[in-house]
């Protein structure tokens with residue numbers, strides 16, 4: 353019998369509980385997918401904790417990326433077949449062993465990309481894609497600062513930046529995380545637990561500053577991140593693991609005629625042609641070895657609450673997956 357890990361209210365990891373599901377039937381335009389692996393993301397924590405608005409469902413299955421096998425087709429589905437290996441990233445609903453999903457959200461997986469790798473990289477890898485190619489179109493020879501460099505998005509982004517010929521400065525908490533990020537594309541790592549990242553960026557860049565800062569930490573880092581930019585630099589704030597930034601004023605940008613943007617992956621992937629092109633690029637880079645996807649934590653789906661505890665407590669590196 354299929355299962356789901358759901359929450360019926362916001363709160364800590366303990367609000368997650370397991371329920372049984374009856375096997376869903378796909379309607380027109382949908383297929384039934386049996387999940388092989390499900391990705392865990394900080395987004396899941398924002399929803400569970402109430403930082404993001406609670407969607408309409410009473411028993412909400414969290415989870416926004418997964419991969420698996422198509423096991424049944426809706427009436428008019430011709431572009432997918434039973435047995436196809438697929439992956440997707442859409443907001444919520446992925447902490448289930450089987451789900452129906454509209455085919456417009458699915459991409460087919462190359463044979464060489466396993467379900468665990470796809471579930472560990474679809475959301476995080478497409479995020480790296482739009483951050484580097486759309487939010488700030490970083491160019492060979494430029495220098496950027498990327499916070500949470502040893503995390504899920506961070507390890508993918510470091511390798512991507514290195515492949516593009518960009519000098520990446522990363523931050524992470526502790527020497528082990530810094531060493532790991534150094535092995536994944538970051539030229540310079542700053543351990544923010546023992547070093548002032550603003551002073552270190554000034555030192556590394558000879559006072560020039562960086563072309564862009566990719567900041568997913570939010571409250572603890574935004575003001576420092578702005579101080580790291582060169583004139584006309586860009587701040588990309590794409591998350592708030594330390595809480596939403598407070599005290600930020602538009603006039604703060606006048607210091608260096610800065611640009612700031614606050615992007616969300618799902619706005620990019622809503623465009624089917626972007627989804628297809630970016631995911632093809634991502635999986636090609638995984639297949640040809642440019643990107644190594646680090647699945648450093650794996651849990652049974654039933655133990656999703658433990659995965660949340662570890663991610664929130666900053667005990668993880670790279671990607672975390674749940675196995676149904």
Ligand SMILES: NC(=O)c1ccc[n+]([C@@H]2O[C@H](COP(=O)([O-])OP(=O)(O)OC[C@H]3O[C@@H](n4cnc5c(N)ncnc54)[C@H](OP(=O)(O)O)[C@@H]3O)[C@@H](O)[C@H]2O)c1
Pocket residue numbers: 392393394395475476479500501502503504505506523524525526529568569590591592593594595615616617618663664665666667668669670
């Ligand atoms: N906007 C978008 O489209 C989008 C898409 C994907 C991800 N994101 C964001 O990107 C960030 C990374 O996501 P991820 O899933 O790959 O997570 P992750 O980077 O694997 O984990 C978050 C990391 O943030 C650091 N951190 C700093 N302050 C923290 C705090 N107060 N609490 C917890 N962690 C803190 C920790 O690394 P250290 O120990 O090194 O400090 C932690 O390991 C998240 O903020 C997420 O929301 C945004």
